[in-house]
Amino acid sequence: MLDTEPDLSTNPFSRIDFTSGAVAAVSGGSDSTALLLLLKHHLERRAPATRLLAVTIDHGLRSGSAAEAQTVAKLCARIGISHRILTWSGPKPSTGLPAAAREARYRLLAEAAQAEGIGMILTGHTADDQAETVLMRHARDAGQGHAGMAGRGLAGMAPATLYDWRIWIVRPLLGVRRAVLRDVLRRQNVGWADDPTNVDAAFERPRVRAALAGESVEHVKGMLMLAGQAALERRQLGASAADLIDGFASQPAIGLIRLDPCLLSSGDEQAAVYALRILLATTGGIAFLPDQARSEALFGRLRAGFLCATLSRTVVDSRRSGIFLRREARGLPAAxxxxxxxxxxxxxxxxxxxxxxxxxxxxxxxxxAKRLATGEGKTPxxxxxxxxxxxxxxxxxxxxxxxxxxxxxxxxxxxxxVVAPFGRFLPSFDLAPARAVAGLIGAAPVPPLPFSGHSAG
Ligand SMILES: Nc1ncnc2c1ncn2[C@@H]1O[C@H](COP(=O)(O)OP(=O)(O)OP(=O)(O)O)[C@@H](O)[C@H]1O
Structure with missing residues (x-):
């Protein structure tokens, strides 16, 4: 089966290292059900000793969700795969429900993996999901007038994302079309559930999915090529930013980062601004990078002379002895x-x-703090x-x-x-700067990528 199907002609699991076992996240939809069958096929032939656990999250948001989870349980029992159903209990927000459900889903999947000593989660995201993601980010960037310089988001979903700095989420089917996966299921006489929220026009992703359905195959291919190019650029920019962090940033005291002013004239302004954004978010404890335009403006002002400014909850203090970043005193947690x-x-x-x-x-x-000995040195x-x-x-x-x-x-x-901008989700595209910042501030090292050869893919 795997060897004859054109879009599955390259085995999507061949580069994955299964030594730490795998949790397959199976919703019961076509993509993740196909993931499960293809994965089983692969492991039986290549790594039969692998610990494999299928997990279904019952979000409790639709009346049929418990029955769908049971259908997955029955399939798993029939084909001999261990399976667990975990229920999202607790309050459900009235706004931002998809994001909250996603947050809960990853938390529960990670808990299930950790309970079994498994170090990796596999999801069934497909090439169609990737095209939808890129299209949504395109629309968002264009809406904010960012077109042309927002390549970071246009990379779409990464082949692997580190969750909570501890467990890798791998997406082996990102290059495979949904139609191909459905053919696999039909040939094996395995059914799947169609989630009605996937066609609910109240949500952004279903609207984009419907729009893409009317587009030609060539158009979708074009979107995926664009994502591939943006991913490459993002990795390259990240690698350059990591080199700058290694070369120009130091930590003279906990919570204080010093940048050598030579960073301002390093010759790669784009990478230097990117490094600055990452360090600002890290110092301020913010999960997202500060706005590109404001960061560029700050960079320009740093070049023009000494200053003291605040961005991303971070005080930027540029003086003769260097450029210093520290958390601003406002808005710290209460006791x-x-x-x-x-x-x-x-x-x-x-x-x-x-x-x-x-x-x-x-x-x-x-x-x-006044009573603490800070030692003598170049840092005020x-x-x-x-x-x-x-x-x-x-x-x-x-x-x-x-x-x-x-x-x-x-x-x-x-x-x-904690490397704040990557602490919750670290896409493999951003591995180089995340590693550089972890080394700089003394965070735990990034667990190795579960790919043979450890390439970011
Ligand atoms: N209820 C669930 N139980 C287990 N796994 C799930 C569940 N829902 C989604 N998944 C996993 O996530 C993959 C993507 O699903 P879907 O596209 O519905 O989610 P999404 O919200 O777009 O994902 P994400 O936001 O995480 O990128 C599925 O192929 C499956 O592996």
Whole structure:
């Protein structure tokens, strides 16, 4: 079957490393049901010892969803694949429902994988999904007057995305058309469920899907080529930005990044602005990069002379001793009891290793920062203290016990830096700058890509 089908003539799983097992995300729709059958076929022949678990998320949003999940369970039982159904419980928002459902879906899939010690999730996203994604981003960019410089989004979905900095989501069918997958199912006499929300014109994706259905095959091919080109450019830009971060950025104190002013005349302005945007989002603890135009304007002002400005919750302080980035003092989290594991201010993963004592986590603040020894060096100590003041400190009964990793003797609380713009979702296109920033700020290393040869694909 795999060897004779034109669009599946190259085995879509051949480059994937299955050593850590796989969770197949199966909704019961045609794409993910075909994913399951093709994957089973591949593993039986090439890696029969692989741990494979199929998981269906019941979002509980439609009356038929539980029955659809049961249909997947029956199919899995028939073909001998372990299967779990996980239900999205908890409040459902009245706006932004698709995004919230997606967030919950990935969280539950990752939990299922982790519970089984599996390090990878496979989804059934197809070439049709990719064309829809690119078309939607095109429309959004054009609406915002960004056409021409928004190549980043036009890359579409990446072949792999790291979720929560811990588990890879791989999309092996991104190059395969939906019609081909449906043929596979028909030939094996396997049915699938048609999700009515896929044709509900109240949502953007179904509207785009309907528009694409009327387009020629050539048009869709053109969209996919555009995405491929944009992905290549995004990877190249990311690699150049990573080189600039490695060469020109340092961290003289926790929360303080110093940029060598030579960055401003490095010769690759586009990559330098991209590096600046990534570092601004990281320092400010923001999941998205600051606006391109505002970042370019800031870059221009940095070239023109010394300044102190704020963008992306980050104070940019350019002076004779360098360009310094630190979290602004406004809008820091209020004091809160330390609990198991939390993301603090979008910037720090706080882990409480011993819950026997009642501890509070709150910003160190200017007064306590003044008492910290910051050492002698080229970096002005006032800047180091300002950065440390915005770091999470451990407090008990009104007394500051110190900063985790900076003078706090006990290992009760750990605070690990997070590469904020990529902390939740890291598309494989952006691996190079994510690795560079992780090295710079002391974040956990990026787990290796589950592809043989570790290429970003
Ligand atoms: N209810 C579900 N249970 C398990 N997996 C699912 C479910 N819904 C979607 N998936 C997985 O996600 C893939 C894409 O599905 P779909 O296109 O409906 O989601 P999407 O919202 O566009 O995805 P995303 O936003 O994650 O890119 C499916 O092929 C399947 O692998």
């Amino acid at each position: 809160a009891a330390a609990t198991g594991s939390t993301l603090w201010d979008g910037r720090r993963h706080i882990t409480l290793n011993d819950s026997s004592s009642a501890l509070l986590i709150a910003p160190l603040g200017a007064a306590a 100590s006032s800047l180091m203290r300002a950065a440390l003041a915005a770091e999470p400190a451990v407090w008990q009964a009104g007394e500051c016990l110190g900063l985790p990793g900076y003078g706090l003797k006990s290992a009760t609380v750990e605070a690990r830096p």
